[in-house]
Amino acid sequence: MIPYSFRVFQPGRKKAGCGAENGAHLGRNGRIFPAYAARRVAFCAGLWYFIHDCRIFYGVSIIKRFFLLLFLLLALTTGAAAAGTITDLRTDCLVAGNGSCQVTQTVTIEFTGIEQSLTIPLGANAKRASIAGYHAQKTVEDGYTLFQLKDDAGFAGSRTFTVTYTLSGLVTETDGEQTLNLPLLCPKWDYPIEHFSFTVTMPKDIETVPSFSSGYYGDVIEDYMTAARQGAVLLGDLDTALKDHESLTMTLALGPRYFTGTYSGWSANWVAAAFCILFAVLALGYWFVTLRSPRLSVSSRSLPPDSALPCDLPFLLAGAKPDFNMLLCHWASLGYLSIAVDPQGHVSLLRHMYMGNERRGLECKLFAALFARADRCDGASIHYKNTAKSAAGALARFWGRRLYERGSGNVLVMRALAALCSGVALLSAASFLLPVLPLRWLVLALCFVLGAAMSACVQLAAIRWYLRHVPVLALGGVCAVAMLVLGNLSGTFPLMLLAAALSALTGVLTRHGGQRSRAGGRLLGQVLGFRQFLRRVTPSHLLMRLQRDPQYFYRTLPYAEAMGLGAMFARKFGDTELDPCEWYNEPNLPRTAEGFYEKLKETLALLNLSIQC
Known part of the structure; x- marks a missing residue:
């Protein structure tokens, strides 16, 4: 006979089927009990029936049978109960x-x-x-x-x-x-x-x-x-x-249109992922077909690169605008002109001799244009500004025709594809983060543009790595971190990681421009080799060169500054007292390398301000 305590769990007054489909039973009091609880009670009832009526236990008193049942129940509870x-x-x-x-x-x-x-x-x-x-x-x-x-x-x-x-x-x-x-x-x-x-x-x-x-x-x-x-x-x-x-x-x-955007959970993620992967494949495929160049052969060299001037190094290393001020310093170190700063801080350029066919034709044209009006040129004049801007464009075109193959692709195409990938990724992230807004589509469009801009910043930081431009590097790093954080917050971290990685990789792969010619690859290898020498040279080696050539620091500083190594190069000379500079004149000019470099940096900042204003 089944005990009453088991029959309690039979269906009662509640709605039929509301719990049975979930494996539950209803009791007379209307409470629902899980199916596993009903099975445990059924097991206990059967166990008691076995102990009570089995012939093996006929000689055992009812109290001992009860304690045996209690022991078995405790063992069952110990194995099944939560702790x-x-x-x-x-x-x-x-x-x-x-x-x-x-x-x-x-x-x-x-x-x-x-x-x-x-x-x-x-x-x-x-x-x-x-x-x-x-x-x-x-x-x-x-x-x-x-x-x-x-x-x-x-x-x-x-x-x-x-x-x-x-x-x-x-x-x-x-x-x-x-x-x-x-x-x-x-x-x-x-x-x-x-x-x-x-x-x-x-x-x-x-x-x-x-x-x-x-x-x-x-x-x-x-x-x-x-x-x-x-x-x-x-x-x-x-x-x-x-x-x-x-x-x-x-x-x-x-009702309809309560939720807006991509609420289906799968469509937006997959569509965004498909576009991001498509743009990434197109960018890498375009680089492989039209921009890929042989690996550069770089070995440390103590001499400046052949046929490349200090002003050319930013363009050769990172595709940046040639630095006309470094060209002036190089001309000054060769004796063509001198740079003078009066007590009021006005910068003047003084011509000492004419430039002939000993220099390449483009240099002669730029030098003649700079001093076309007189032997003195004011560093804050409109004439200096116009000459510097025209020189930057002419130098970039000069090297663009000589460094790359005629069939080379355009690096802007790959950079644009990487920016589109980031724009789609940020658009996907914003669609999950943005609340319901009246002009939500406009905000999403702005997020797409913002993603492309952040990609451009990351690319620029990777491109300008060799030039040590701290603000550019910091901005690129912040944008990359922001992309990853937004991806983590929105649940689109893989897409944002792909976009950030593609942006950084695009900057690295397009850092030196398109598909290089053999001569262009050889020249770029020399530039990187000279940069490697300046980074690794020891102070004792520099002092030895300074003993041979007292003007060595002043001749080499324009090259180091053009590659972002000017401060490091000056620090390696320590407190060594230098000979006076032959081409830079300023009252109370320090005789140490670091002191001279700080003064020169101030003058270059004034000249750059004159060009930009």
């Missing part, structure tokens, strides 16, 4: 205008013993998951993200954990009507829950009433819940305890 209880679990959900949801769960667990490890489950396909104050290993089981925590001291007593993660793909649309399916409780918890509450903050006010479904209770869970709605905020509190491995889902029917 703790969740005393409080709170879920706070912030739903964005595109249907994604930022979830924050705060759980307090009361451990009955000491646990060396702990599993904290999150939602299905959770992204950007983190746990405050702990270093956890993230795993995935049955599509659910799990945090595995370990503590050498063990988890004991009452401990509180706070986890955050993001869910997407929660919105479905049928016949123009949108429905939000939001999981509030993951069914992977191994502990029973004494108290559960939640808040759901929607992007706009809602008019409909949500429905709730539980893994054990089905839709009857609403009978044990106190829920309220305050504008766009939904509040809920369960009046009953929950079993382990319980789940809770909220379904909210909404």
